[in-house]
Amino acid sequence: MEEQVKSKQRVADHGEVLTGKREVSAMLDLVKQETERIESRFLEPACGTGNFLSEILERKLRVVEMRYRKSQLEYERNAVLAVSSIYGIDILEDSILECRKRLFGIFDWAYSNLYKKTAKNQCRNTVKYILECNIIWGDALTLKTVGENPQPIVFSEWSLVTGSKFKRRDFAFHELFPKERRKQDSLFSVSDRSLLSDLGENVFIPMPIKEYALTHFLRIADAYET
Numbered sequence: 001m002e003e004q005v006k007s008k009q010r011v012a013d014h015g016e017v018l019t020g021k022r023e024v025s026a027m028l029d030l031v032k033q034e035t036e037r038i039e040s041r042f043l044e045p046a047c048g049t050g051n052f053l054s055e056i057l058e059r060k061l062r063v064v065e066m067r068y069r070k071s072q073l074e075y076e077r078n079a080v081l082a083v084s085s086i087y088g089i090d091i092l093e094d095s096i097l098e099c100r101k102r103l104f105g106i107f108d109w110a111y112s113n114l115y116k117k118t119a120k121n122q123c124r125n126t127v128k129y130i131l132e133c134n135i136i137w138g139d140a141l142t143l144k145t146v147g148e149n150p151q152p153i154v155f156s157e158w159s160l161v162t163g164s165k166f167k168r169r170d171f172a173f174h175e176l177f178p179k180e181r182r183k184q185d186s187l188f189s190v191s192d193r194s195l196l197s198d199l200g201e202n203v204f205i206p207m208p209i210k211e212y213a214l215t216h217f218l219r220i221a222d223a224y225e226t
Contacts, residue, residue: 024055035059038082039160045140047088050099053135057086057103061110072115076123077164080217083107083127084158084166088135091146096137103131122218129221130158143174154209166217168224169208176206 034040035056044052060082068074086103090096107127112119133156137146144150153173161167215223 021051021055024051028052028055028059036063038063038078039085041085041087043087043089045089047090047099047135048092048095050088050102050135053086053088053099054102054106057082057106060085061107065110065114069114072118073164075114076111076120077160077217079107079111080123080126080130080166080220081158081160084130084134086134087155089138089140089153091137091139093137093146096135100128100131100135103135104128120218122221125221126217126219129224130156157208160217161214164216164218165214166220167214168212168220170210170212171206172209175209 028035035042036059038060042053042056044050047053061079064075064078064082068078083103088096088099090099104124104127108124111123136153136155138144138153139146139150142150143153145153154170155173155176157169157171159167159169212224
């Protein structure tokens with residue numbers, strides 16, 4: 001497997017090894033159908049600079065373009081939905097900053113290439129804001145942010161509910177794991193707190209720590225930024 005190393009010190013301190021594009025593509029082909037489903041959510045708990053997440057976003061945006069390029073509005077809201085489905089955590093701040101920049105660049109190139117002068121800065125700002133929420137400087141082992149004042153990691157769930165309006169719900173990352181089985185739920189799978197699964201197993205839905213009013217996707221950055 002082809003891998004890249006930034007420095008021996010980073011490997012020693014953080015176990016940082018970057019998987020090459022060919023290997024990333026081959027691994028994602030194992031779940032190809034999900035990588036091409038616009039709303040399918042992915043979490044990379046050690047995302048680095050985004051080798052996996054960038055490939056997933058590129059695949060999703062190709063689907064968005066194929067289906068919706070004739071309508072700018074349809075393309076915009078589905079491209080935002082694709083971006084909003086991607087989550088990452090990394091313990092290194094420079095990797096997180098580079099990952100956000102990289103993912104935004106992928107979106108912006110595809111968007112600007114299609115619509116040129118009619119591309120909207122509001123849409124770009126929405127994508128930047130969502131990436132700041134979804135790509136988090138944190139430690140996936142402690143489930144907390146990294147920095148001077150570590151806090152529990154919080155992820156936002158973004159759902160296109162009606163027309164061009166999104167619903168945002170925030171979840172504490174540690175609450176996404178039921179104590180009995182520590183099984184990921186809600187944001188990254190589908191289940192119901194009060195029902196059994198198709199296999200007859202107990203299932204679980206964590207409760208959001210905050211819910212927001214429906215918001216037009218072009219107003220997300222202005223509506224939520226503090």
